Amino acid sequence: MINQTTSFLILSSLLNILFFIALALFIAKKGGISYLFNKVLHIFPKKKSKHFDYPPYYWHKKSQFEKLPLSESDIIMLGDSITDEGEWTELLGLNVKNRGISGDTTERILHRLNTILESKTKQIFLMIGINDLINDGKSVTATLEQYKNILREFQEKIPKTKVFVQSVLPVNNKLYLYWQDNNNVLKLNSGLKKLAKEFNYEYIDIFSLLLDSENQLDAQYTVDGLHLNGQAYLVWKAVLEKYMVAPEP
Known part of the structure; x- marks a missing residue:
């Protein structure tokens, strides 16, 4: 009887471990903590908070x-965590x-464009889209x-601002298998290049500069296979x- 009880407990423990491993892998493939956070949010009624x-x-x-004030002489780096993590003032200048x-996603960018549109800044460098996929x-x-809607807002409301459409960057699926397939990133970049041409904006290819020999983000x-280190920012x-454009003296 004792042996049967022990065997049952061991089997039960193993099944629990396998369940949690499977659950962790599932969440990771869906986008990790961000996916879990969004799912938890949707359990509660949205009316609790705007x-x-x-x-x-x-x-x-x-x-x-x-x-924070913006002026017409400012240059804006607009995007998600890959932009957020860059020390752009130190890298490129005070303006x-x-x-x-x-x-951030294309949808979230649209929801916070007002302050940028009102400032009529000189240049905007946009990189967004990977979180839409992941x-x-x-x-x-x-x-x-959604990206097209962003560009339409720029063109209609700040026509004198020079907008640069930056490619979405590659990912490294060997470091973390749950990141997005680079084939989708390539398709997205192909579409972004066409959109840039449609709106008469310049397309900047950063994607190809960070690739390894297997067409993944170079380790x-x-x-983590998605975000960048200091060398990449250089x-x-x-x-x-x-x-x-250099700031006016």
């Missing part, structure tokens, strides 16, 4: 940006303002439709310097 659709970090950063928010599970087509530029900086 800020319930997006994580607190988004609203806190958005509120900061609404308080370069970071307007990246970690976790966290929101959107198709390339749906992502491009020398990343720890590569990115070197490209942007060719396009940025």
Whole structure:
């Protein structure tokens, strides 16, 4: 009887471990913590808070940006965590303002464009879309439709601002298998290049500069297969310097 009880407990423990491993892998493939956070949010009624659709970090950063002044001589870096994590003022100059928010998607960018549109800044460098694919599970087509809405806002409301459409960056699926397939990233970039031409904006290819021999994000530029280290930002900086307008004396 004791042996049967012990065997049962061992089997039960193993099954529990396997269940949690399977659950962890499932969550990881769906987008990790961001996916889990969004699912938990949707359990509760949205009427509890007007800020319930997006994580607190988004609203806190958005509120900061609404308080911080922008001028027509400023250059804006606009995007998600890959932009957010860049020390752009130190990399490129005092008039370069970071307007990246970690976790951002094309939809979230649209919801916070007002302060940028009102400032009529000189240049905007936009990189967005990877979280649409990874966290929101959107198709390339749906992502491009939202992206087009962003460009339409720029063209209609700040026609004198020079907008640069930056490619979405590659990912490294050997480091983390749950990141997005690079084939989808390539399709998205192909669509972004066409959109840039349609709106008469310049397309900047950063994607190809960070690839390894297997067409993935080179491991020398990343720890997690998605975000960038200092060396990668220097590569990115070197490209942007060719396009940025120096501030007036």
